[in-house]
Amino acid sequence: QQQVKQSPQSLIVQKGGISIINCAYENTAFDYFPWYQQFPGKGPALLIAIRPDVSEKKEGRFTISFNKSAKQFSLHIMDSQPGDSATYFCAASRGTSGTYKYIFGTGTRLKVLA
């Protein structure tokens, strides 16, 4: 019940295209769903996050779509750029007294071709 399944494992997109990464979770107690971006040799950095009381959240070119009944959420990167080439991780957690222990997906390596 603690797993977060992420797909695809890798993704190649043309510049200007839309990148879509999907995640599914099992534990209905999860209440915080962030996406992290990681460049080689760097630590993960928060990109965007959503809570289950909304179905969509948009920040610039990045959008999270959330389907509570299906226990799925996805990241959409619009107008993908070569600088977006990185590994993306979805995660899920349950905030307990302000402490968030993330369960991460296995990551998606995105390459945006110029």
Add this chain to the structure above:
Amino acid sequence: DTGVSQDPRHKITKRGQNVTFRCDPISEHNRLYWYRQTLGQGPEFLTYFQNEAQLEKSRLLSDRFSAERPKGSFSTLEIQRTEQGDSAMYLCASSSLAVNGELFFGEGSRLTVL
């Protein structure tokens, strides 16, 4: 605010040796987390502290691993009698109640056990 700082960034050691990693969180953050990331995988939770108290440890954290956070400031993660399977990136993250849910990660300490 310089972010989460980890030291050393890289450590190469021989099997059986002890190693220690240090993490300096963002100064006002009272929660500190340790994660382990192996190649091609998402980070896995190891342990976390609220102030100086270690509140949870993953079963991934064998008896050879010990973490401390004296005085609720920096933290150390020590691995005794290292094994080749300990080779990984060790990530530290911190968070505060003011930014609920977001973990700020350091750039990690990469351990290679020969």
